[in-house]
Amino acid sequence: MTVIAGWFMQNPPDGWKLERWSPTALETSQRAGHDYTLGEALKTWQWWALWLLLFLNTCAGISVISQEAPLFQELTKVSAIVAGSMVGLASIGNAVGRVFWAWVSDLIRRRVTFFVMFVAQILLFWFFPNIVSASLTTIVTFVVLMCYGGGFGTMPAFAADYFGPKNVGPIYGLMLTAWSFASAFGPLLIAHMRETAGSYRGALHVIAGVMAISALLPILVRPPRTSATAGIALQKQFA
DSSP states (O other): OHHHHHHHOOOOOTTOOOTTOOOOHHHHHTSOSSOOOHHHHHTSHHHHHHHHHHHHHHHHHHHHHHHHHHHHHHHHOOOHHHHHHHHHHHHHHHHHHHHHHHHHHHHHOHHHHHHHHHHHHHHHHHHGGGOOOHHHHHHHHHHHHHHHHHHHHHHHHHHHHHHOSTTHHHHHHHHTHHHHHHHHHHHHHHHHHHHHHSSSHHHHHHHHHHHHHHTHHHHHOOOOOOHHHHHHHHHHHHO
8 A cells, every 4th residue: 555655645846835825924934944954953952942842742641641540540549440441532632632733733833832732731730630530530631642642743843844844754753752752751750759659649740840841942942043034034024
């Protein structure tokens, strides 16, 4: 099937865009002035900022994923069988979030989308330990995993906006190392805190605090500008 698809799928010609479509001034201001190479992207602070955004968002979600069943059993006192069913239902949020947040990011921009996801997780993780209802716990976890999947659904377009679409493959591909680091750090952190404190309450509140700090990052990040594109933007501003 891959070979067959390769016969029909081809890259569009350079400069192609949809007919009767042109980006708004706001959309243009949030996009790179040219296509960066991987080497050029790595020299910008914005690449590292996007890496950190993905790392922090992934840490929160994967911490819950790694502890879902015991977390459900501790908070709601359900059996292992019921907790397993809750895990299955909540995990659907990962897939739903990749589509939902990617769609939302086209409407409200990538930076705002990450900010909204972080703020949502601040509230969810802070009140998580006080929830005792199995159904409500499943819903809250579903939304947390929507935000987890939303990071992966939104970041490729985020990287393309900031560094151009031509080399987004290697630029975002290397950025995925954030997932690797988060996969090691997040589960170890929540497991250590659970073992030390004897409950998940403290760990969930720490994650809420981390999300509060993380919410500042999408407010601060801006697309990189070369001296040439900065000069053009300045001319337009005072034209």
